Amino acid sequence: MISSELPKNRPNDFTKAILTVEEIIKLVREKGDKALLELEEKLDHMKLDSVVEDKIDELASKISPELKEAIDYIYEQLVEFHETIKPYNAGGNSKGVEFGVIWKPIEKVGIYVPGGNKAYPSTLLMAGIPAKVAGVNEIYAATPPSKIDPVICYIAKKLGVKKLYRLGGAQAIAAFAYGTESVKKVDKVVGPGNIYVQAAKFLVSRDIGIDGIEGPTELVIIADDTAKVEDLILDMRAQAEHGLSTFIVLLTTSQNIIDEVKRELESDRNVYYVVKVSSVEEAIKIANEISPEHLSLYVTNPKRYLDIVSNSGAVSLGSTPPAIIDYAAGPNHILPTNQWARFRGGVTVYDFLKPIMYANLEKPDEKLIQSAIILAKHEGFEFHAKSIGARYGR
Amino acid sequence: MISSELPKNRPNDFTKAILTVEEIIKLVREKGDKALLELEEKLDHMKLDSVVEDKIDELASKISPELKEAIDYIYEQLVEFHETIKPYNAGGNSKGVEFGVIWKPIEKVGIYVPGGNKAYPSTLLMAGIPAKVAGVNEIYAATPPSKIDPVICYIAKKLGVKKLYRLGGAQAIAAFAYGTESVKKVDKVVGPGNIYVQAAKFLVSRDIGIDGIEGPTELVIIADDTAKVEDLILDMRAQAEHGLSTFIVLLTTSQNIIDEVKRELESDRNVYYVVKVSSVEEAIKIANEISPEHLSLYVTNPKRYLDIVSNSGAVSLGSTPPAIIDYAAGPNHILPTNQWARFRGGVTVYDFLKPIMYANLEKPDEKLIQSAIILAKHEGFEFHAKSIGARYGR
Known part of the structure; x- marks a missing residue:
C-alpha cells in the first residue's frame, strides 16, 4: 500500500504491557529461578531444568564453515568500527587545576538477543562487540529457549560471554536487573525486543542502565533522480521484512521514481509512505522531524548533506544499501526509534564506558x-x- | 554520630512519590498551563499569572559585582573543562567501507534548577555549560517560583537560555516532557531534585531523554596518614550540609585519624561512616562497591590510584577539597548516585551530543x-x- 501523506503521529505504546510486566518483575524478584522456569513454561511453552545453556561448546561446533567464516569477517569489521570511534582519556590544566576524564568500562553487561521462531545472532554481534571493545569484563546474554542457534553460541564463545541464558522477553530483563540464583545481576542491559521487553527495560531503568527502548524499526530514504528505482524498491521491501508495524518512508525529488515505486509496491501489505519533495534539503528537514532509526541518503554527493542531518540513528550514504548496516558495514543496527534519535545515538562503544571526572588543585x-x-x-x-x-x- | 560499620543497603525509594507524580503528569498533559498554575498554587503556595519569568533582565542586573565576577570566572573554567573532554567526529576505512560518527547536539534541552527556600545557581552553571559547549541551540530552565535568584537570571542570560520558567518539582519535569501553551517541549531534561523530581524523571524517560535519577548526595573519602584531619573534618561537615540523608564515608589506614574524627564528629546529627582499612587499595575496592557520587583520594601520589577506581562520579585528588568540584574546579556536581556510577558518568558535554553513525560502501x-x-x-x-x-x- 502506498500513502502519499506522512502520518501525524506513530504511537508506539507499551503501556498495555506494563501491568503484565510489573507482575513478571515482581515474580522474578520474589521467586528467582523458580519464577523463571514457570514463566518460560507459561510464556515460551518450554519446560526447562535450568535457564543456563550449558551446551554452548557443543552447539557452537555445529556452525557451518560458511557461516563461521562470515561471522569471523564481520566481527573484525565491527571491532574496527568501534575501535575507530572510541574515546580516549582527556585532560588539561586551567586556572591552576589539573582536570580531565578517564573512561572506564562497565563491569557487567546483559545482552538481550530476541528470538522466538527466528534467531538473531547479528544482534549479539552488534551489542557484544562494542561491549568487548570498551573492555567490559563480564558479558552475559539471554535469548528465548525455543531455538538456541549454533551461530549465537559461536558468537557467544568468540565474545567470551560468561553465561548464555535460555530466557525470553520481560523475564530475561527482570533477571538481568535483579539477579536470581542462576542469573547474574548486571549493571546495564542492552538489546531490542517486543513491547514486553520494552516495558521491562523501562521499568528496570530505575535500577540499572539501559541502552534505550527500541520500538518497531524505521527507514527514511531520500532519493534524487540519480537513484536506481530497483534499489529503492529492494530497500523498502527489505525494511518491510520486519513486519507490518515497520515505518517506511521515501522522500524523493523525482516524479518518475514515485510512479515506478507506486506501480511496484501498491499491492504489498505494508504501508509505504512516498512523498514528493522539492529538494534534498527539504527532505532532510522532514527527516530530521521524523528522526528515523535508519536514514538512506541515496543522492549525488551524499556526504555533504551529513552536516544538516541532525536526528537519525545511522545513515547509509549514496547507493549503500541500508541493510548492510544491519549486518556488516560497521555501524550498529541497535538504534534509536520513536524519535529517540533526538536525544541519543545508537549503541556504540560509548554505551559501555563511563567518563569519571577528576580534579587536582595543588596550586x-x-x-x-x-x-x-x-x-x-x-x-x-x-x-x-x-x-x-x-x-x-x- | 559515628558508625564503624557500613550499611548493608541504602534504599533511595521514590516509589511512594510515583502515584502523586503520575497524577501531576496527567494533569499537565490534559490541562497545560492551567494545571501548572493550579499546581504551583497548591504545592508551592504561589499564585502566578504566568509560569514564564519575564523579568530576567531586570533581575539579572541586581547581581552584586562580586558574584558577577565569580560567576564569570567559574563560567570560563567550566567551559574549558568541557572543551577539553568533548568528542570529535571520527571516521575511518575498513574492508572497503568508509565509516564513522558525527556528533550532533541535541536541539532542545530543559534544565531543572532545584530551589525552594534556597537557590542553586551553581546547578544552572553545571548543566548549562556542557549544553552550551555541545552546541545545544535551545536551552530552557525551570526553578521553583518562591525565590527567583538574580544569580540564576544572570547565568540564564549568559547561557542564552530561551525561557526561564517559574516551576518546581514534578510539574516542571512534566511540562518539559510534554509541553504546554507556555512551556517548550524539550528533547532531554537534566538536573537534580527531590523524590518527586526523581519519580517524574523516571516516568517521562519513556518519552524524552534524562540525565539520570539523582538521589541524596554521597561522599567517600579515602585517607592515608598524610591527610590532615582538620581538612577531613571540614569535608565531612561540608557534605553533611546537604541534609540527613546524605551518605558520608571515611575509609582510612590511620587509627589516629579515626580517633580524632570520632572525637570531633560524634555529637553531630549526621551519621558518618568511619572505617579502618589496611591499605589504600582495599579502600578503593570498597569504594568501587559503593560506587559513590564523590570520591576523595586524600592520599600520597593519588593519581596512580585512578587506574583502579572503577565506579565513581567525580574524584578529587590529594588535598583537593571535594567541595571545589561542586563549584568551580571543572568537573560536574550533577553526578550519578545510588550506584548509578556503575553504568554512567556525571553530566558532561556528552549528555548533550549524540553520535550519528554512517557508512559509505562505494567499492x-x-x-x-x-x-x-x-x-x-x-x-x-x-x-x-x-x-x-x-x-x-x-
Missing part, C-alpha cells in the same frame, strides 16, 4: 578559590566555603 | 558483502540479502 588560582567561596556562601553552604577556604589559607 | 570488499548476505539469509531476511546482493552484482 590553584587565587581567584578561582575566591569565586568558589563566594558562590558557596551565596547558596548558604558555609561548610563548603570553609572546607575550600581552609585548604588554601583563607 | 566494498567482496567478502564483506558475501558475509552479510550469508548472515541475512541465515536469519531469514531474504530481501535484506537481495537488497545487498543486487547492489553489488550478485
Whole structure:
C-alpha cells in the first residue's frame, strides 16, 4: 500500500504491557529461578531444568564453515568500527587545576538477543562487540529457549560471554536487573525486543542502565533522480521484512521514481509512505522531524548533506544499501526509534564506558578559590566555603 | 554520630512519590498551563499569572559585582573543562567501507534548577555549560517560583537560555516532557531534585531523554596518614550540609585519624561512616562497591590510584577539597548516585551530543558483502540479502 501523506503521529505504546510486566518483575524478584522456569513454561511453552545453556561448546561446533567464516569477517569489521570511534582519556590544566576524564568500562553487561521462531545472532554481534571493545569484563546474554542457534553460541564463545541464558522477553530483563540464583545481576542491559521487553527495560531503568527502548524499526530514504528505482524498491521491501508495524518512508525529488515505486509496491501489505519533495534539503528537514532509526541518503554527493542531518540513528550514504548496516558495514543496527534519535545515538562503544571526572588543585588560582567561596556562601553552604577556604589559607 | 560499620543497603525509594507524580503528569498533559498554575498554587503556595519569568533582565542586573565576577570566572573554567573532554567526529576505512560518527547536539534541552527556600545557581552553571559547549541551540530552565535568584537570571542570560520558567518539582519535569501553551517541549531534561523530581524523571524517560535519577548526595573519602584531619573534618561537615540523608564515608589506614574524627564528629546529627582499612587499595575496592557520587583520594601520589577506581562520579585528588568540584574546579556536581556510577558518568558535554553513525560502501570488499548476505539469509531476511546482493552484482 502506498500513502502519499506522512502520518501525524506513530504511537508506539507499551503501556498495555506494563501491568503484565510489573507482575513478571515482581515474580522474578520474589521467586528467582523458580519464577523463571514457570514463566518460560507459561510464556515460551518450554519446560526447562535450568535457564543456563550449558551446551554452548557443543552447539557452537555445529556452525557451518560458511557461516563461521562470515561471522569471523564481520566481527573484525565491527571491532574496527568501534575501535575507530572510541574515546580516549582527556585532560588539561586551567586556572591552576589539573582536570580531565578517564573512561572506564562497565563491569557487567546483559545482552538481550530476541528470538522466538527466528534467531538473531547479528544482534549479539552488534551489542557484544562494542561491549568487548570498551573492555567490559563480564558479558552475559539471554535469548528465548525455543531455538538456541549454533551461530549465537559461536558468537557467544568468540565474545567470551560468561553465561548464555535460555530466557525470553520481560523475564530475561527482570533477571538481568535483579539477579536470581542462576542469573547474574548486571549493571546495564542492552538489546531490542517486543513491547514486553520494552516495558521491562523501562521499568528496570530505575535500577540499572539501559541502552534505550527500541520500538518497531524505521527507514527514511531520500532519493534524487540519480537513484536506481530497483534499489529503492529492494530497500523498502527489505525494511518491510520486519513486519507490518515497520515505518517506511521515501522522500524523493523525482516524479518518475514515485510512479515506478507506486506501480511496484501498491499491492504489498505494508504501508509505504512516498512523498514528493522539492529538494534534498527539504527532505532532510522532514527527516530530521521524523528522526528515523535508519536514514538512506541515496543522492549525488551524499556526504555533504551529513552536516544538516541532525536526528537519525545511522545513515547509509549514496547507493549503500541500508541493510548492510544491519549486518556488516560497521555501524550498529541497535538504534534509536520513536524519535529517540533526538536525544541519543545508537549503541556504540560509548554505551559501555563511563567518563569519571577528576580534579587536582595543588596550586590553584587565587581567584578561582575566591569565586568558589563566594558562590558557596551565596547558596548558604558555609561548610563548603570553609572546607575550600581552609585548604588554601583563607 | 559515628558508625564503624557500613550499611548493608541504602534504599533511595521514590516509589511512594510515583502515584502523586503520575497524577501531576496527567494533569499537565490534559490541562497545560492551567494545571501548572493550579499546581504551583497548591504545592508551592504561589499564585502566578504566568509560569514564564519575564523579568530576567531586570533581575539579572541586581547581581552584586562580586558574584558577577565569580560567576564569570567559574563560567570560563567550566567551559574549558568541557572543551577539553568533548568528542570529535571520527571516521575511518575498513574492508572497503568508509565509516564513522558525527556528533550532533541535541536541539532542545530543559534544565531543572532545584530551589525552594534556597537557590542553586551553581546547578544552572553545571548543566548549562556542557549544553552550551555541545552546541545545544535551545536551552530552557525551570526553578521553583518562591525565590527567583538574580544569580540564576544572570547565568540564564549568559547561557542564552530561551525561557526561564517559574516551576518546581514534578510539574516542571512534566511540562518539559510534554509541553504546554507556555512551556517548550524539550528533547532531554537534566538536573537534580527531590523524590518527586526523581519519580517524574523516571516516568517521562519513556518519552524524552534524562540525565539520570539523582538521589541524596554521597561522599567517600579515602585517607592515608598524610591527610590532615582538620581538612577531613571540614569535608565531612561540608557534605553533611546537604541534609540527613546524605551518605558520608571515611575509609582510612590511620587509627589516629579515626580517633580524632570520632572525637570531633560524634555529637553531630549526621551519621558518618568511619572505617579502618589496611591499605589504600582495599579502600578503593570498597569504594568501587559503593560506587559513590564523590570520591576523595586524600592520599600520597593519588593519581596512580585512578587506574583502579572503577565506579565513581567525580574524584578529587590529594588535598583537593571535594567541595571545589561542586563549584568551580571543572568537573560536574550533577553526578550519578545510588550506584548509578556503575553504568554512567556525571553530566558532561556528552549528555548533550549524540553520535550519528554512517557508512559509505562505494567499492566494498567482496567478502564483506558475501558475509552479510550469508548472515541475512541465515536469519531469514531474504530481501535484506537481495537488497545487498543486487547492489553489488550478485
